[in-house]
Amino acid sequence: MSITIEICKKKLIFNPHFTTEFSSSKYYNIEKRKVKAVFDNENPQIAFENGILSAKILGDIDHHCAKFVRERIDSYIFEYKPSVVLLDLSSVDFMDSSGLGLILGRYNTASEIGAEFRICSPSSGVKKVLELAGIERIIKIEGDLRV
């Protein structure tokens, strides 16, 4: 069973047009590079194309789930060495200070391999926490990048 999942994950990453009934696709417009991202079904949903690694986090970000999200994103960053890491927060309704730790930690991981790090589509509640910590001073926060 675990082997099947692994094969499926690779297919999704290398072939962006490979879709299953679980995966969702989305277009991002990053510096005139239109990127079609096809996501697999785990949290966070990861897609890689054109040097851009997009990670779409689903549901709440708290201390409990931050651990899994952190490990998954980091493993993909080190595996694919992208030039841009994009954290899509459009499906996150709730985030506490653990999310700040997660974002700053991923910013550091991305910087380590020389990648640019961006956040997009935070909800109003998430934005409030980001603003409280002054995240926008070091990380670029984009509105909706969907095309």
Add this chain to the structure above:
Amino acid sequence: MKKAENSMKLYLPSLSINESMARSAVSVFIAQLNPTIEEISDIKCAVSEAVTNSIVHGYKFNPGEIYIGVKYFSDRTVVIEIKDKGCGIEDVKLAMTPLFTTDKTGERSGMGFAVMQTFMDRLEVWSKKDKGVRILMEKKLK
């Protein structure tokens, strides 16, 4: 002493999976007051911070019990009390400084108390070393 209009008590084991349970239970209880979405998310955030603190710093992931008490009054003031019997805080003032954290490896941001202070109207913290922590938060809803 004013009499509370309604109250709730919740005892939870200090498991990180209960963080979402704690904030959801509090938000469902205060939903009786018909708060705005912003007020709900502020309170959820503050509760989540306090409970996470108890689990991560108070009990250091060891088994323990967290008490969450919520009361609201006729003037729409919500009072939330969160207690643990963990290791306590030696210097409360230092712990409440933004960006201060004792956990250097776990990617904690050190913003927990700052979030509670910003999102609630009043925050009081009592603690003694090895005697646990008691947090009292208050927010007046519109």
